[in-house]
Amino acid sequence: DDDIPGMEIELEIGNENGDNIAEVFKNAKEESDGSRIIKTPWQALNRMTRGGLRLGHLTTVAGLAHNNKSGFCRDLFIGACVFNEPAKLMKDPNKKPLNFLISLEDSEEIVFMYYYERLKANFDGVFLTDEQKSMLDPQEAKRYVIEKLVQTGYNFMVLVVKNPSELNYLDIQNKILQLESRGYEIHFCLIDYLNLISKSRLSNERADAAIQELFRRTKGFFAQHDISLLIPHQLSTEANELKRQGTKMLT
Numbered sequence: 450d451d452d453i454p455g456m457e458i459e460l461e462i463g464n465e466n467g468d469n470i471a472e473v474f475k476n477a478k479e480e481s482d483g484s485r486i487i488k489t490p491w492q493a494l495n496r497m498t499r500g501g502l503r504l505g506h507l508t509t510v511a512g513l514a515h516n517n518k519s520g521f522c523r524d525l526f527i528g529a530c531v532f533n534e535p536a537k538l539m540k541d542p543n544k545k546p547l548n549f550l551i552s553l554e555d556s557e558e559i560v561f562m563y564y565y566e567r568l569k570a571n572f573d574g575v576f577l578t579d580e581q582k583s584m585l586d587p588q589e590a591k592r593y594v595i596e597k598l599v600q601t602g603y604n605f606m607v608l609v610v611k612n613p614s615e616l617n618y619l620d621i622q623n624k625i626l627q628l629e630s631r632g633y634e635i636h637f638c639l640i641d642y643l644n645l646i647s648k649s650r651l652s653n654e655r656a657d658a659a660i661q662e663l664f665r666r667t668k669g670f671f672a673q674h675d676i677s678l679l680i681p682h683q684l685s686t687e688a689n690e691l692k693r694q695g696t697k698m699l700t
Contacts, residue, residue, distance in 0.1 A: 485538065486502065486503060487504070487533055488533050489501050490532060491528075502525070502637070502677045504538065505675045505676065506678070507671065507678045508677070508680070509664075509680050510522055510682065513683070519554065522679055522681045523560070523564065523639070523641075526548065527564065527568065529548045530548050530603050530605055531597060534601050534602065535601065535602045535603050536602060540634060544632050545632055545633050546602060546603050547605070547635045548603050549606050549635055549637070551610065551641070552607065552608070552609045553641060556609060562582070564598070565577075568593065568598075606628070608624070620646075625638075625670070629674070635674070636676065636677060637679070640667075640679070641680075642681055642682065643664070643680045643682070644682060648663060
């Protein structure tokens with residue numbers, strides 16, 4: 450066995466029939482015709498991204514503090530559930546399609562109230578006031594959120610991590626492997642915010658290099674499992690200073 454760890458795709462051109470190369474073109478075709486794409490809630494964004502978010506790709510929503518990065522990403526999670534038909538994306542029809550949210554910053558109360566408000570506003574045209582929220586029927590709200598998010602056939606799961614500093618990137622990978630072993634096929638995963646987890650188990654000690662390694666390792670794992678990964682990321686205070694100075698492009 451001459452396999453090299455980390456190298457999983459070998460494309461050999463020779464006397465064989467080239468089926469592995471045909472598979473590459475099949476995947477490219479399906480990305481073009483929308484078969485391997487998670488549509489977003491906004492037509493303009495779908496046009497900008499040539500259809501939506503790709504399976505196996507990392508999408509980062511970066512911005513300064515208090516610019517609604519988490520809210521924007523939660524709306525994309527809603528879109529993944531209600532604007533996509535899992536049957537068209539399934540690689541194994543015997544598995545259960547799943548969209549997965551890992552919240553490392555906000556509590557379950559904040560997450561689910563956000564989804565209830567957004568779903569009510571978009572499906573029923575009802576914009577909840579603070580008084581209406583104070584009179585909320587928990588059972589009705591639970592039924593409503595579940596009904597809307599599973600209507601296309603998706604399962605959804607929310608994992609709220611109370612102390613993300615005790616979590617490392619291997620814990621996230623192990624959770625994905627656990628879900629797959631339970632018969633789920635994950636199409637879309639939102640991690641809000643990945644940078645909050647511990648940088649232990651990484652080889653870089655310098656903060657910026659550790660963040661790069663964290664994103665690289667996470668991106669590679671989700672690509673390997675063909676999961677569309679969405680991560681909001683907060684830009685540094687140095688970026689904020691550049692904004693004050695009038696810099697238009699932040700990198």
